Amino acid sequence: xxxxxxxxxxxxxxISPEVLKVDGFINHQLDPQLLMAIGVEFARRFAYSHVNKIxxxxxxxxxxxxMTGYCMGIPVxxxxxxxxxxxxxxxxxxxxxxxxxxxYTIVTGREYLxxxxxxxxxxDFLAYGSAAMALSSLIEQAGAHLAGMGFVIxxxxxxxxxxxxxxxxxxxxxxxxxxxxxxxxTFCE
Amino acid sequence: xxxxxxxxxxxxxxISPEVLKVDGFINHQLDPQLLMAIGVEFARRFAYSHVNKIxxxxxxxxxxxxMTGYCMGIPVxxxxxxxxxxxxxxxxxxxxxxxxxxxYTIVTGREYLxxxxxxxxxxDFLAYGSAAMALSSLIEQAGAHLAGMGFVIxxxxxxxxxxxxxxxxxxxxxxxxxxxxxxxxTFCE
Numbered sequence: 129x130x131x132x133x134x135x136x137x138x139x140x141x142x143i144s145p146e147v148l149k150v151d152g153f154i155n156h157q158l159d160p161q162l163l164m165a166i167g168v169e170f171a172r173r174f175a176y177s178h179v180n181k182i183x184x185x186x187x188x189x190x191x192x193x194x195m196t197g198y199c200m201g202i203p204v205x206x207x208x209x210x211x212x213x214x215x216x217x218x219x220x221x222x223x224x225x226x227x228x229x230x231x232y233t234i235v236t237g238r239e240y241l242x243x244x245x246x247x248x249x250x251x252d253f254l255a256y257g258s259a260a261m262a263l264s265s266l267i268e269q270a271g272a273h274l275a276g277m278g279f280v281i282x283x284x285x286x287x288x289x290x291x292x293x294x295x296x297x298x299x300x301x302x303x304x305x306x307x308x309x310x311x312x313x314t315f316c317e
Numbered sequence: 318x319x320x321x322x323x324x325x326x327x328x329x330x331x332i333s334p335e336v337l338k339v340d341g342f343i344n345h346q347l348d349p350q351l352l353m354a355i356g357v358e359f360a361r362r363f364a365y366s367h368v369n370k371i372x373x374x375x376x377x378x379x380x381x382x383x384m385t386g387y388c389m390g391i392p393v394x395x396x397x398x399x400x401x402x403x404x405x406x407x408x409x410x411x412x413x414x415x416x417x418x419x420x421y422t423i424v425t426g427r428e429y430l431x432x433x434x435x436x437x438x439x440x441d442f443l444a445y446g447s448a449a450m451a452l453s454s455l456i457e458q459a460g461a462h463l464a465g466m467g468f469v470i471x472x473x474x475x476x477x478x479x480x481x482x483x484x485x486x487x488x489x490x491x492x493x494x495x496x497x498x499x500x501x502x503t504f505c506e
Contacts, residue, residue, distance in 0.1 A: 143403055151403075157394045157429045158379075160387035187375035187395065190347075194380045195387075198349035205346045206376065213417070214332055214340075228402070240346045 129169050129302040132280070133315055135162060142308050146286075147227060154252055154280060155188050166302060167195025170250060170278045173300045174200070177275045179248040181205065183241070183263055185223075185234055192280050193250040200248075205241065207234040207266060219269040221262035226255060226286075234259075236266045243271035254279035254301060257288025264297075281305065284316050318358050318491040321469070322504055324351060331497050335475075336416060343441055343469060344377050355491060356384025359439060359467045362489045363389070366464045368437040370394065372430070372452055374412075374423055381469050382439040389437075394430065396423040396455060408458040410451035415444060415475075423448075425455045432460035443468035443490060446477025453486075470494065473505050 141149040153159040170192070182204040184193035190206050197204040209232055211218060218235040225232065241247070249263045260277055267274045274297065282289050282301030285308075292299050304316040330338040342348040359381070371393040373382035379395050386393040398421055400407060407424035414421065430436070438452045449466055456463045463486065471478050471490030474497075481488050493505040 147403070149403055151426060152429075153392075156397065156404075156426055157392050158383055158386065159392055160383050161390065163383060164387055187379060187397070190376060190379045191383045191393075194347055194349050194352060194383065197347065198353055198384075201350065203342075203346050203348055204380075208345065208376075214336070214338055215345075237340060237345055240341075 129166070131162065131165060132303050135159075136281070136303055136313055140313060142311050142313065145308050146283075148281070148283070148305065148308055148313065150281065154191075158191050163191050163195045166192050166280060167197075167199040169302055170196040170300070171199035174248055174276050174278065177246070177248060177298070179246045179275045181241070181245050181247050182250055183207065183236070183247050183267065184250045185209070185259055185263065188252040189250060192252060196248070196250050196278070205236060207236045207263065209234055211235045219266045221265040221269075223262045224258045226258070234262055234266070236270075238270070241266065241270035241272050245270065245272035246275045247272050248275055249277040250279075251277075252280050254282040254288045254292075254299075255286045257291045260288060260292055276300065278302075318355070320351065320354060321492050324348075325470070325492055326502055329502055331500050331502065334497050335472075337470070337472070337494065337497055337502065339470065343380075347380050349380075352380050352384045355381050355469060356386075356388045358491055359385040359489070360388035363437055363465050363467065366435070366437060366487070368435045368464045370430070370434050370436050371439055372396065372425070372436050372456065373439045374398070374448055374452065377441040378439060381441060385437070385439050385467070394425060396425045396452065398423055400424045408455045410454040410458075412451045413447045415447070423451050423455070425459075427459070430455065430459035430461050434459065434461035435464045436461050437464055438466040439468075440466075441469045443471040443477045443481075443488075444475045446480045449477060449481055465489065467491075
């Protein structure tokens with residue numbers, strides 16, 4: 129997605145050869161017009177997947193997911209990082225964040241993911257795939273079907289994309305980064 | 318906002334005379350079409366406020382805020398509940414959650430809130446106003462101007478609305494709830 133790549137080149141900050149900060153339009157400040165364009169693009173790429181629900185993780189996944197849900201006309205569930213006191217017996221999965229060097233739990237209420245649901249997962253970043261595997265686990269626990277996964281930015285030099293594609297999952301990433309070496313963003317061809 | 322009120326009557330769950338759960342369309346599962354209608358309505362109500370930025374809090378504020386930002390054509394900042402390791406010297410404010418009975422900190426990066434900004438705050442619920450006062454504090458710390466506050470649902474039987482309006486803040490709530498007594502949602506008016 130060319131407009132996204134241009135924005136990353138203009139405003140992305142390379143913190144280390146592993147970490148790209150996009151706080152100016154995705155992770156802290158949001159550009160709603162860009163996010164709508166992202167939603168349109170995901171809707172186009174998954175148009176033939178016949179999904180009826182989108183699943184994401186709070187907080188940075190919510191904006192791209194809700195725009196995609198708007199474009200596809202389907203509801204969005206965001207998995208929570210903390211179990212609310214009013215949520216009984218949720219589906220639970222573990223995530224390891226390599227950036228934050230810690231583990232956390234994500235939960236989803238049973239009433240919103242059902243057997244028969246065809247689910248599209250949307251998230252901001254694909255790195256090692258830990259969050260994606262946790263979303264996939266929530267879907268499996270519900271007896272629902274994972275129809276595809278869409279990521280705004282894929283760090284293709286980490287293993288997540290390979291892992292998910294090797295499992296036969298339909299993965300679409302709007303900007304695939306080959307390397308952040310030398311303080312330069314290099315996109316995959 | 319009539320469509321929102323109808324949805325609350327149809328799907329809201331009254332947990333106690335103080336707590337209304339709207340997990341089916343606002344707080345866990347999101348209805349993107351309803352959220353866009355909410356964005357349109359906030360944009361209409363704050364059309365003459367000349368705001369150039371929206372401020373909200375992760376996670377439930379993000380969806381209504383990004384739709385409002387889309388309709389108004391302006392960026393959205395979401396205050397974070399945890400300081401990222403890559404964020405230096407942020408603006409910080411304390412929030413007390415009465416529902417969760419605990420305190421937490423919210424932070425915003427200095428580069429996104431500036432003196433001269435005219436800021437609209439958007440959030441899902443207005444109850445005692447603790448989160449709203451914390452957002453107001455972040456804006457003040459930045460030397461920016463608070464132009465108004467929009468809430469999807471106001472629990473008018475708690476003190477937040479009174480507190481904010483007494484300070485002269487322009488407050489707009491799309492559904493104002495007078496009472497949840499007797500397991501019934503009664504709207505103001």
